[in-house]
Amino acid sequence: MAERPTESWRRGIAEEAAELAAGTLEAECACMAELFPEELLRVTDEVLDAFEGALPGLGNASDEEVFAVVERVVLSLNAVNEAHGEAAFETDEREELCAYIDQSLSECGVDVVGLTARHGLGRYELTDRWREW
Structure with missing residues (x-):
């Protein structure tokens, strides 16, 4: 399984x-503990738990079903970011999260x-x- 950014x-x-x-x-x-407080890590992991739970069977799913899973994880991460003052995920973290989503989908x-x-x-x-x- 793809390594979670968290x-x-x-x-x-x-x-x-x-x-x-x-x-x-x-x-x-030192900045890591300030950039990634435990609450941020915990709620991000909760979002990723739900995403991973939706992955089994997606290899045979319709495009719409796959996009629905992607939409749910992204909207949930939007909510995490909003709850942390729109500063939870900076450029590097965004790239890590997107790569994780891509790799997780590919692995399943x-x-x-x-x-x-197919969707341009x-x-x-x-x-x-x-x-x-």
Whole structure:
């Protein structure tokens, strides 16, 4: 399964904490825990749990069914971003989330390139219709 962005973010927090504890990072240079508070990670994981729960069987689903799953996860992530002052997901995080959605769909058998092409979209425009983050 594709690695969730939240796993990477948690790993970054832990690495930064270890560097702080070892004295190899100055406190004023530490930002991971501030960028990714536990509440943000928790609610993002809840959204991704629901997304992953909808993946089985999508390899045989209609385009409309696949787009419905994508729409739900994107709208839910929009709500997370809104609840965190429109600053939950910056450029790198947006790219990680979009790549995770794409890779997760591909791993369950969805031809993302074919899906998007059939609808006049580029592969990396899969989430654009609904995405506000």
